[in-house]
Amino acid sequence: MNAPAIDPEATTDVLDEIQRRVLWLSTAIIHHANRVRPNPGGLKVGGHQASSASMVSIMTALWLRHLRPQDRVSVKPHASPVLHALNYLLGELDEQYLTTLRSFGGLQSYPSRSKDPDPVDYSTGSVGIGATAPIWGAVARRYLGTVGGNAGVGRQYSLVGDAELDEGAVWEAILDPGVAELGEVVWIVDLNRQSLDRVVPNIAARKLEKMFEAAGWQVVTVAFGRLLESLFDRPGGPALRERITQMSNVEYQRLLRCGATELRTRLPGTGPGAAQIAELIAGIDDATLTAAIRNLGGHDLEALSAAYDRIDDTRPTAILAYTIKGFGLPTEGHPQNHSSLLTVDEYTRLASESGVDPDRPWQRFAPDSAAGRVCRAAAARLRREPITGVAPPAIPVDFGRTPKGTATTQAALGRVLLDLTRQAPDAAARVVTVSPDVSSSTNLAGWVNKVGVWSAAERHDWFADDAETILHWRESPSGQHIELGIAETNLVGLLGELGATWSRWGQALFPIGVLYDPFVERALEPWSFGIYAGGQSILVGTPSGVSLAAEGGAHQSIKTPSIALEQPGCIGYEPAFAVEVEWTLLAGLARLGRPDGGSSYLRLSTRPVDQTLAAVPADPAARERRRRQVLAGGYPLVRRDDAKVTIAAMGAMVTEALSAATRLAQAGVPADVVCITSPGLLFRAVQARAGRDTGETWILDQLFPADRATPLVTVLDGHPHTLAFLAGINRVRHIALGVTRFGQAGSLEDVYRYHGIDTDSVLRAALDLL
DSSP states (O other): OOOOOOTTTTHHHHHHHHHHHHHHHHHHHHHHHIIIIIOEEEEEOOOHHHHHHTHHHHHHHIIIIOTTTTTTEEEHHHGHHHHHHHHHHTTOOOOGGGGGGTSSSSSSSOTTTTTTSSOOOOOOOTHHHHHHHHHHHHHHHHHHHHTOOOOOOOOOEEEEGGGGOOOOHHHHHHHSSSGGGGGEEEEEEOOOBOOOOBOOOOOOOOHHHHHHTTTTOOOEEOOHHHHHHHHHSTTHHHHHHHHHOOOOHHHHHHHHHOHHHHHHHHOOOOSHHHHHHHHHHSSOOOOHHHHHHTTTTGOOHHHHHHHHHOOOOOOOOEEEOOOOOTTTTTTOOOTTOOOOOOOOOOHHHHHHHHHHOSSSSOOOOTTTTHHHHHHHHHHHHHOOOOOOOOOOOOOOOOOOOOOOOOEEHHHHHHHHHHHHHHHHHHTTTEEEEEEEEEGGGOHHHHHHHOOOOOSSOBBOOOTTTOOOOOOOOOTTTTTEEEEEEEEHHHHHHHHHHHHHHHHHSSOOOEEEEEEEEEGGGHHHHHHHHHHHOOOOEEEEEEEEEEGGGGGOGGGGOOHHHHHHHHHHHHEEOOSSSSHHHHHHHHHHHSSSTTTTOOOEEOOOOOOOHHHHHOOOOOSHHHHHHHHHHHHHTTEEOOTTTOEEEEEEGGGGGGHHHHHHHHHHTTTOOOOEEESSOOOHHHHHHHHHTTTSSOOHHHHHHHHHHGGGGGOEEEEEESOHHHHHHHTHHHEEEEEEEESSSSOSSSSSHHHHHHOSSHHHHHHHHHHHOO
């Protein structure tokens, strides 16, 4: 990938002037939010002046010299003020927003694609998630290109704080085998060796280098700036280099807090080269000495530019840039400077050093100045054409089939995807499935055999001629299934970026991620963050619940039904029958790739269920009514004119509910049975009825009409509180059945009995209410 031609006016001196203004603006943005803007509530506003300062040189050199409009950058969360300062100087942010950091409707605490008023490529803020997002953005861009989307080319930069490398999910992404093929991925690590509370004693750059290199990455280390390098070339210089290189992080940080006199005492140390170092620094004036100890590569514009020029576009690149937290601020290098704020006096002195009037802090450069011209040229170079969205293909609402016999909702998933290829090929061509090495065990084998596995390059299938191989692993750029290693955070990270192509490049994909339901909780934070960032996708958790029976407690999900109810930007469904999988999946696909769309979560089961129990109406109008009810949150499955109790069941538990209703009728106690498909939608309907949310409320009248209010039993293969709110619709007496303990291995009957969700337990609960 060709680097942009460097603006001849973007000399080191001009860039230094610009970076000093960026430092000032980023500091002032935080200062105003905390010390100038009225705060009647007294709650801490916060911000990270020191964390921003360590990124100023890295970002100035990147934006003003090397970035291109097709590139995308994920900015370290705590450096968001630096991003806003650069956008302001480039004319991409109005001055009115500089006073609004962390205020309602203003600049966000961390970069946000959906909420910030200026250009943000990736939402960041949750440690590690923003760092890895450009990896998955690179995969999404490449995938979109193979299916005819015009995603172009471009590097995917991650500006990463070194403390983020503590997050295990970062290394899960780096080590995924497919990542080594992504030459457009570039990480720039702000190696300031500090975390929130302290100087981290043992951050070893060489160790990080080896870890990246072992994963197939190019590593470029920017350790020292030109001033320090010039001292290393003098007599005694090699001893000084060895001393600084071998010095602990904590000792080095302490030197930053020293004046020149104290430096002359501390810097030589007591090692064999101490005398040479002392002699070398004796010939250096105080200003040069204090500047040299701070002259790390991450603050040297020329050293950074040289590192950016070395990026190898045939493999991922990690640039490890040594920096100082708080560089250029009075809090520079202080071990507790992470969230510290400059005092008013310190702020005023910084204004003087920056050549800015503190009473007029938001000054851009004069248009006819060299810095003004360089900013204007960079803005013109980086300006992107507006995205023109293409409407996604239409999705059918109903294939018109009524499943018979015995089936599982998990198996229905694969069948619906295959039906889609036959009945709506244009829509099916936009579907991309993702799984963490569980394709066969989640019934995706037929789909994978049909559409193939995606890879950046064609790979030979050595088992193609093996008659006993059922799952065919044909890898090519035309495949529609992506399989990652066993790392759920990678799966949902990729899912979020595949689901964001509609807003990045105007071309929608229909991403469906499939994983074991117990591991939804492991993947929840990055998936939720992806939704927040605008990634629209469908997550399928299967198999689920204690209905796994013999699998035992470790693989039995309990809390996921309430997650579906609570997750913003998402509709959760737990179908009881195969036809409901079809309807809910098609509805979920129809919500993808559009500004008013959103994500979906389907919780499926491996429990075989008699499909005739669904009693799907044969009349087309009645069938359509049932479909609409399923998508709205539920439907009445059994209605008795003289019902004395209502059983509301979800998913696999519908079988027990129907069985209990039959036995109750035999005992002279007629019971209604309601099948719940989406607790979240019903809760929203309840809130809407009370004027606390927007949405349709008609479904409540069809499921729980006030004139048929009876005592209520709710039952699900999950935590009982998920459905407990239903009793409040008509304020009836209620018993909530569900799973509240770790599971046990055993037969289905034993496990259901152990958790009190078997037919007998439902029956007893109904009688207890009466």
